Amino acid sequence: MDSTLEQHHKVGGGFLRRLNFGTAAVSGLAFGFVAWALSHHFLDDASQGFADQVTVLTGCGWVVGFLFGIGALTGLGKWFTGRDQSHADEMYLAGKDLGRKRYFQYTTDHKVVGVQYIIATMVLLGAGGILAMGIRTNLLTPGNHFVNQQVYNGFLGVHGMLMILGLIVAVAGPWANFILPIQVGARDMAFPRLNALSLWTLIAAIPLLLGSLAIGAMDMGWVTQGPISDQAGIGFDLFAMSIITFTISTTVAGVNTICTVLTMRTKGMTMERLPIFAWASIFAAGLGLYAFPFFLVVMALNLADRMVGTSFFVASGGGTGWLQENLFWLMGHPEVYVILLPAVGAILEIASVFSRKPLFSYRTVIGGMAGLCGLSALVWAHHMFTTGWAPTLGGPFMLTTELISIPTGVIFLVLLGTIWRGNIWMKMPMIWVFGFIVNFIVGGITGIYLSDIPVDNQMHGTMFVVAHFHYVFVGSVLFGAIGALFYWFPKVSGRFIDETMGRISFWLVFIGTHVTFISMFVSGLRGMSRRYSSYAMIFEHTNFITTIGAYLIMSGMLVLLGAVVTSWRSGEPSGPNPWGGKSLEWMVPTPVPLENFEVLPVVTSDPYTYGEAKS
Amino acid sequence: MNDLKTTSHHEAPELVDHRQRLGIWLFIAGDLITTGALMFTYLYLRAVNTNGNWMAITGLPANGRSAEEVQGVLDAGGSMQHIIEAPLSAGFAWILALVMVASAAVFWFGESRLRADEAGRQAFVKFSTIAGLAVVAFIVLSIVQLRQVPQYWRVEHDSSLWIYTTYGSCMLALGVSAVIHALILAFLAFGSATRAAVGVITHDRWFQVRLIRYFWVWVAFSTVLFTFVVTTLNAN
Numbered sequence: 001m002d003s004t005l006e007q008h009h010k011v012g013g014g015f016l017r018r019l020n021f022g023t024a025a026v027s028g029l030a031f032g033f034v035a036w037a038l039s040h041h042f043l044d045d046a047s048q049g050f051a052d053q054v055t056v057l058t059g060c061g062w063v064v065g066f067l068f069g070i071g072a073l074t075g076l077g078k079w080f081t082g083r084d085q086s087h088a089d090e091m092y093l094a095g096k097d098l099g100r101k102r103y104f105q106y107t108t109d110h111k112v113v114g115v116q117y118i119i120a121t122m123v124l125l126g127a128g129g130i131l132a133m134g135i136r137t138n139l140l141t142p143g144n145h146f147v148n149q150q151v152y153n154g155f156l157g158v159h160g161m162l163m164i165l166g167l168i169v170a171v172a173g174p175w176a177n178f179i180l181p182i183q184v185g186a187r188d189m190a191f192p193r194l195n196a197l198s199l200w201t202l203i204a205a206i207p208l209l210l211g212s213l214a215i216g217a218m219d220m221g222w223v224t225q226g227p228i229s230d231q232a233g234i235g236f237d238l239f240a241m242s243i244i245t246f247t248i249s250t251t252v253a254g255v256n257t258i259c260t261v262l263t264m265r266t267k268g269m270t271m272e273r274l275p276i277f278a279w280a281s282i283f284a285a286g287l288g289l290y291a292f293p294f295f296l297v298v299m300a301l302n303l304a305d306r307m308v309g310t311s312f313f314v315a316s317g318g319g320t321g322w323l324q325e326n327l328f329w330l331m332g333h334p335e336v337y338v339i340l341l342p343a344v345g346a347i348l349e350i351a352s353v354f355s356r357k358p359l360f361s362y363r364t365v366i367g368g369m370a371g372l373c374g375l376s377a378l379v380w381a382h383h384m385f386t387t388g389w390a391p392t393l394g395g396p397f398m399l400t401t402e403l404i405s406i407p408t409g410v411i412f413l414v415l416l417g418t419i420w421r422g423n424i425w426m427k428m429p430m431i432w433v434f435g436f437i438v439n440f441i442v443g444g445i446t447g448i449y450l451s452d453i454p455v456d457n458q459m460h461g462t463m464f465v466v467a468h469f470h471y472v473f474v475g476s477v478l479f480g481a482i483g484a485l486f487y488w489f490p491k492v493s494g495r496f497i498d499e500t501m502g503r504i505s506f507w508l509v510f511i512g513t514h515v516t517f518i519s520m521f522v523s524g525l526r527g528m529s530r531r532y533s534s535y536a537m538i539f540e541h542t543n544f545i546t547t548i549g550a551y552l553i554m555s556g557m558l559v560l561l562g563a564v565v566t567s568w569r570s571g572e573p574s575g576p577n578p579w580g581g582k583s584l585e586w587m588v589p590t591p592v593p594l595e596n597f598e599v600l601p602v603v604t605s606d607p608y609t610y611g612e613a614k615s
Numbered sequence: 616m617n618d619l620k621t622t623s624h625h626e627a628p629e630l631v632d633h634r635q636r637l638g639i640w641l642f643i644a645g646d647l648i649t650t651g652a653l654m655f656t657y658l659y660l661r662a663v664n665t666n667g668n669w670m671a672i673t674g675l676p677a678n679g680r681s682a683e684e685v686q687g688v689l690d691a692g693g694s695m696q697h698i699i700e701a702p703l704s705a706g707f708a709w710i711l712a713l714v715m716v717a718s719a720a721v722f723w724f725g726e727s728r729l730r731a732d733e734a735g736r737q738a739f740v741k742f743s744t745i746a747g748l749a750v751v752a753f754i755v756l757s758i759v760q761l762r763q764v765p766q767y768w769r770v771e772h773d774s775s776l777w778i779y780t781t782y783g784s785c786m787l788a789l790g791v792s793a794v795i796h797a798l799i800l801a802f803l804a805f806g807s808a809t810r811a812a813v814g815v816i817t818h819d820r821w822f823q824v825r826l827i828r829y830f831w832v833w834v835a836f837s838t839v840l841f842t843f844v845v846t847t848l849n850a851n
Binding site for chain 1: 641644645648651652653659660663682778780781815
């Protein structure tokens with residue numbers, strides 16, 4: 001008996017050895033069921049908020065149970081009782097010698113967490129994409145009833161939020177976890193257990209969001225417009241719960257990212273030698289720390305209105321929808337840059353490596369990112385130009401919104417300056433960079449139109465706005481994310497993503513993007529409102545074309561998925577540094593060892609010394 | 616929540632300390648935005664006073680009564696009233712703030728004793744436990760205060776519902792936020808006491824205590840700030 005205990009202690013892990021994704025799911029369901037049963041037993045079923053109270057408590061049960069079942073809460077218990085984890089426990093948690101099992105467990109190794117984020121991102125974007133196909137199929141012809149209007153509304157809201165969450169983590173999740181610590185010369189993230197916590201909290205949020213579709217309609221879109229949100233079905237409760245859970249996840253992840261870069265850099269890795277992706281990651285994380293608490297608060301207050309009869313957003317009780325809009329857009333606009341900046345960082349890395357040129361004007365682009373972050377906190381009311389809120393502030397908000405094009409333009413010029421007269425190597429990562437350049441300029445310039453109040457008064461709430469932000473999110477962020485996937489995939493898997501399939505997917509997605517969203521611009525310019533499930537005959541042709549374009553995008557994404565899956569299993573081996581990169585992630589072997597570096601490196605130059613003597 | 620001894624990779628203690636201090640400051644910054652959003656909500660709703668409903672409402676007071684009871688009053692001929700709500704007791708709110716500040720002070724004092732000498736560990740166990748108990752008292756008093764927020768039974772068109780004024784709504788949100796913070800503090804206080812009792816926190820391994828103190832002082836500060844705002848800027 002004693003020797004068995006000793007053996008266990010030596011191996012480490014303890015109770016955690018029994019836990020994995022399966023136990024988490026079972027535990028989540030069990031806790032959720034218990035919460036459901038208890039709330040039915042103890043709550044007043046005559047209360048007008050009864051159904052919402054039961055739904056929220058069930059959702060809470062699911063989250064707590066899921067985190068308990070994966071082992072995320074055992075650290076708290078151990079801390080409370082003064083039984084800290086041994087070195088063997090830490091090694092077990094890091095996934096040492098666990099093989100593929102570690103991808104299904106509460107593993108703290110940042111590389112495992114990075115891969116888990118890749119899968120989570122695929123699930124989020126895949127589910128959001130399927131809903132997008134449902135929406136577009138419904139809009140293929142006027143009066144089409146592929147889904148009924150209630151379901152259509154649910155599709156719209158959940159599609160929007162799945163895509164937003166998916167894009168928030170699309171670059172920052174996989175690559176700020178897998179690559180960033182290696183880039184700065186660290187052995188892991190600053191807080192490995194919190195790193196795993198942020199990942200599994202995100203995973204706990206996904207079923208809530210998807211579940212919201214199954215249990216009730218959401219009629220207010222992803223912006224959860226108050227007071228309509230007060231009247232929505234109980235699906236809204238799970239929707240709000242998923243966002244609250246997600247904000248906790250991103251806050252934890254943001255703190256971890258910033259601490260990793262600021263406190264774990266290896267010797268010689270000064271701030272001026274940081275890879276630009278590291279800069280972009282800490283700007284995005286810092287901006288997220290500012291923005292997402294507003295998201296949490298607006299959702300919590302929405303739930304309070306529904307559950308207990310508070311009057312935050314309901315005018316009949318003294319509340320106001322303007323408050324909801326202010327709180328939401330205080331988050332909503334910075335969030336665009338939380339999504340965009342990591343993709344921009346990855347794009348700039350790729351541009352330098354594949355142009356064989358130093359990053360053009362390194363300090364300027366850092367200034368541009370800082371400017372974006374600062375100004376993004378001062379533009380939220382441009383989303384409310386047509387609502388009647390504080391008309392006298394329209395001018396100042398128009399000005400700040402137009403000013404934000406300056407740092408954006410600076411970043412764009414730095415990207416062009418990096419590529420200019422470079423020795424361009426047209427491999428897949430770089431092809432996606434060129435796609436990004438084309439799309440980003442369309443998304444950016446149409447944003448300047450919309451910042452202008454007279455234009456916004458005409459275009460607000462039309463498909464023109466939808467096309468604009470899809471050019472930013474799909475055309476820019478998604479292209480950046482896919483470019484990053486092609487660029488860093490060899491470091492993750494030791495293999496290239498298939499080049500031929502990659503090119504097919506690029507052209508399908510690139511052409512599809514323009515077919516979809518240019519025709520959507522035309523629909524908007526002709527006056528078609530967004531969120532309509534049916535439309536007049538004059539919008540028939542443009543909507544038909546948009547739907548065809550959407551199917552092209554989906555086809556391209558399926559080809560990409562096929563390329564990733566087959567390449568992961570049997571792609572061409574890449575070696576440790578297939579692109580000739582100079583940042584630290586390319587200096588370590590592939591697969592990357594558990595603690596990344598046998599001996600921590602000493603950095604003597606920046607990672608962009610291409611074309612310089614002795615580089 | 617790594618301790619120096621168990622930190623992997625054998626990093627220098629000052630590096631771990633630096634990292635964790637930055638981490639807690641960033642969490643506090645996030646919490647500051649959250650509480651700032653709640654404060655913004657309070658001030659915004661008070662400023663706009665939609666339909667004059669900041670502290671007034673038409674309905675029947677429903678605290679402690681079931682839906683059927685209140686509806687029964689209406690069915691028996693009782694009429695809806697236009698009620699001007701009184702703000703919650705300022706004295707009680709300041710007592711709550713005082714309890715929170717006192718708990719922070721006790722914990723801080725315990726920390727200083729811990730850092731002073733070897734014998735300070737036992738003193739820390741005592742003071743951390745007292746601070747935790749003070750926070751529990753804060754939670755109980757907060758719940759008492761939350762139960763004082765008036766709720767009204769209101770008939771609207773063909774439906775009846777419970778409702779809070781916007782002032783009451785804000786007080787509920789702020790109160791629940793305070794309770795959540797206090798629950799975290801109670802966990803940290805009793806956890807610290809346990810850790811000190813079993814010898815994980817000692818005279819020369821106290822840096823986690825300092826991190827907790829940062830958070831505690833922030834919560835005490837925000838409690839005082841909220842109390843000042845809600846007891847001074849609350850008129851209709």
